[in-house]
Amino acid sequence: MTVTWPDLKPPSVPVATSEEAAAKVRKKAAHGLYRKILIVLMGCDGSTADMLEGIVGVRGNTLRPRLKELEAAGLILRRGPTALTSSGRRAFVWSVSDRVLRDGLPR
Numbered sequence: 001m002t003v004t005w006p007d008l009k010p011p012s013v014p015v016a017t018s019e020e021a022a023a024k025v026r027k028k029a030a031h032g033l034y035r036k037i038l039i040v041l042m043g044c045d046g047s048t049a050d051m052l053e054g055i056v057g058v059r060g061n062t063l064r065p066r067l068k069e070l071e072a073a074g075l076i077l078r079r080g081p082t083a084l085t086s087s088g089r090r091a092f093v094w095s096v097s098d099r100v101l102r103d104g105l106p107r
Contacts, residue, residue: 033058033066034075038096038105041076046093050085067094075100 036056041047047055049064056063070076071094078092085091 033062034070035105037063037066037070038075038100041094041096042100042105046079046083046095048083048085048091048093050087050091051083052094075106 033056037052040052040055049060049067052067053060053063067076071078075097076094077097079095082090083093
């Protein structure tokens with residue numbers, strides 16, 4: 001079964017510049033950052049956002065909203081135990097959903 005990218009919508013406010021920026025992020029991220037995140041998570045038992053920052057190569061302020069968008073789309077989820085971040089705090093571990101494991105990456 002071919003899985004297509006859901007209509008992932010980065011947050012914006014009803015102002016032309018904000019909506020324009022969100023549209024650019026959506027278009028760019030769907031073919032780049034979302035895919036990178038999913039590929040990394042498919043290759044491991046899960047990762048914190050802190051770990052993903054270093055692997056994917058983006059800052060947390062860019063990464064964390066994308067994680068929430070992927071979660072809202074049912075492509076990733078927070079599973080089981082937490083892990084320690086580089087600062088020693090506990091954080092959720094993100095994993096790909098069973099849907100992604102079964103059907104593969106969206107196209």
